[in-house]
Amino acid sequence: MSTFLWIFGFVLLLAVLVVLKRKFHLPFSTRVFIALLLGAAFGMALFFLATAEANQNVRRWVSLVGYGYVDLLRMLIIPLVPTSIIAGLLKLSSTDELKQMGSRTIGIFLFTATIAGIIGLVIASIFSVGSGMVIPELASREPNTVSNVFSQFRNFIPSNFVKAAAEMNMIPLVVFSLFIGVAAIGVKTKKPEAVKPFQDILESFLQIVMQLTRNVLKLTPYGVLGLTTYWLSSTGMSVLVQLGLFVIAVVIACLIQMGLVYGGLLTTFAKINPIRFFRAASPALLLAFSSRSSLGSLTMTIDTMTNRLKVNSRVANFVGPLGAVMNMDACGGIFPAMVAVFAANAFGIDLSISQYVLIVVVSVLASLGSAAVPMGATAFTVITLTTVGLPVEAVGLVAGVDFIVDMFRTMTNVAGDMTTSVIVANSLGEFDREAFKNQDLKADTAS
Numbered sequence: 001m002s003t004f005l006w007i008f009g010f011v012l013l014l015a016v017l018v019v020l021k022r023k024f025h026l027p028f029s030t031r032v033f034i035a036l037l038l039g040a041a042f043g044m045a046l047f048f049l050a051t052a053e054a055n056q057n058v059r060r061w062v063s064l065v066g067y068g069y070v071d072l073l074r075m076l077i078i079p080l081v082p083t084s085i086i087a088g089l090l091k092l093s094s095t096d097e098l099k100q101m102g103s104r105t106i107g108i109f110l111f112t113a114t115i116a117g118i119i120g121l122v123i124a125s126i127f128s129v130g131s132g133m134v135i136p137e138l139a140s141r142e143p144n145t146v147s148n149v150f151s152q153f154r155n156f157i158p159s160n161f162v163k164a165a166a167e168m169n170m171i172p173l174v175v176f177s178l179f180i181g182v183a184a185i186g187v188k189t190k191k192p193e194a195v196k197p198f199q200d201i202l203e204s205f206l207q208i209v210m211q212l213t214r215n216v217l218k219l220t221p222y223g224v225l226g227l228t229t230y231w232l233s234s235t236g237m238s239v240l241v242q243l244g245l246f247v248i249a250v251v252i253a254c255l256i257q258m259g260l261v262y263g264g265l266l267t268t269f270a271k272i273n274p275i276r277f278f279r280a281a282s283p284a285l286l287l288a289f290s291s292r293s294s295l296g297s298l299t300m301t302i303d304t305m306t307n308r309l310k311v312n313s314r315v316a317n318f319v320g321p322l323g324a325v326m327n328m329d330a331c332g333g334i335f336p337a338m339v340a341v342f343a344a345n346a347f348g349i350d351l352s353i354s355q356y357v358l359i360v361v362v363s364v365l366a367s368l369g370s371a372a373v374p375m376g377a378t379a380f381t382v383i384t385l386t387t388v389g390l391p392v393e394a395v396g397l398v399a400g401v402d403f404i405v406d407m408f409r410t411m412t413n414v415a416g417d418m419t420t421s422v423i424v425a426n427s428l429g430e431f432d433r434e435a436f437k438n439q440d441l442k443a444d445t446a447s
Contacts, residue, residue, distance in 0.1 A: 029403030035221040036400025043232025069223025082177040089181030116333025117360035124341035127249040131345040227396035254408040262419040280308040288414035312430035323417030330409035331377035336384035343394035
């Protein structure tokens with residue numbers, strides 16, 4: 001087949017995805033998965049049937065679609081991160097709330113997110129995700145980090161946030177955003193009317209950024225088709241094998257986070273049986289698993305906190321909403337860390353110790369900026385890969401299996417919120433331990 005016919009075949013596949021959306025109205029996740037399968041089939045056909053010259057020419061055009069999608073993802077980072085972080089912090093009503101309940105809550109969020117990032121790195125390294133699909137032509141990419149850990153931390157200080165934004169140096173930008181958010185809360189406590197215009201403008205701009213993000217993410221099926229075709233046309237079946245391994249690794253990491261980390265925190269600080277906790281929390285966990293939305297299951301989460309976990313409503317109504325937009329252990333910790341290892345292995349890049357540290361740090365800080373970002377795990381991962389200097393193209397491929405791992409990610413995030421509510425309530429004397437121990441969970445579930 002000539003180059004023209006191969007290109008025509010790829011355009012035809014793009015048209016199929018358009019038809020699936022407009023005529024058959026298939027769900028987004030279904031279309032992304034179909035794009036993965038179509039890209040895999042077309043890429044394998046190129047790999048086995050096309051001549052070397054035709055393969056190279058077609059891949060050049062295919063990369064325009066795949067890498068164009070990646071460039072659009074990069075475009076979102078600078079307007080998304082500072083806006084969402086500051087808006088998230090402004091949800092706190094005062095410095096007193098920040099000091100008392102907020103400091104405990106956010107402290108637990110940061111701690112569990114750090115552990116989640118470490119778990120993601122460890123599990124991904126054990127499974128060697130992405131190692132069977134090295135792509136030679138991109139292996140020469142150099143990461144933009146320094147080798148010295150202390151020098152890297154020195155660079156976290158935002159001496160010039162405009163320069164940091166221009167150079168896509170994300171952590172100084174995140175730190176600057178945190179300073180602005182905390183300062184805004186201070187002003188809000190003393191002069192709420194002075195912060196109101198800023199908060200209104202910020203919320204308005206955030207809505208625009210959210211819409212822009214949705215518009216870009218709607219292109220995910222086409223980006224996945226392009227990137228999958230591009231990769232499989234040069235690597236063969238190894239991509240699909242590694243994706244299956246990646247899914248298994250993410251599920252195991254999420255279960256470890258829930259069982260060991262959350263279970264350990266509940267046993268140590270709240271002195272309750274983790275098994276009983278998960279039984280009590282099961283309604284919210286099951287809804288999170290099936291809905292794949294922390295915000296969508298928020299009402300059930302708060303109800304479960306108060307009625308089954310016996311957390312005071314004041315704590316539940318604070319931790320629940322804040323956790324739904326700022327506590328993303330799986331989306332902001334586990335998943336970006338695992339994709340980073342996947343990308344490094346796939347593109348033949350050796351990670352240094354400082355880069356491993358940086359992956360955890362930026363994953364934790366980026367998770368604070370979730371603010372109900374659609375497909376938040378994708379946004380977090382793009383930020384992480386960009387900061388560490390790894391190829392963002394890896395996001396386009398793992399997006400094809402995102403709907404599978406997203407169920408476990410969301411369940412883990414909600415479990416983290418409920419764990420935090422119990423620990424915070426216990427520390428403030430607002431957790432009814434006796435009622436929690438003595439309730440009949442079977443009867444409650446049946447009703």
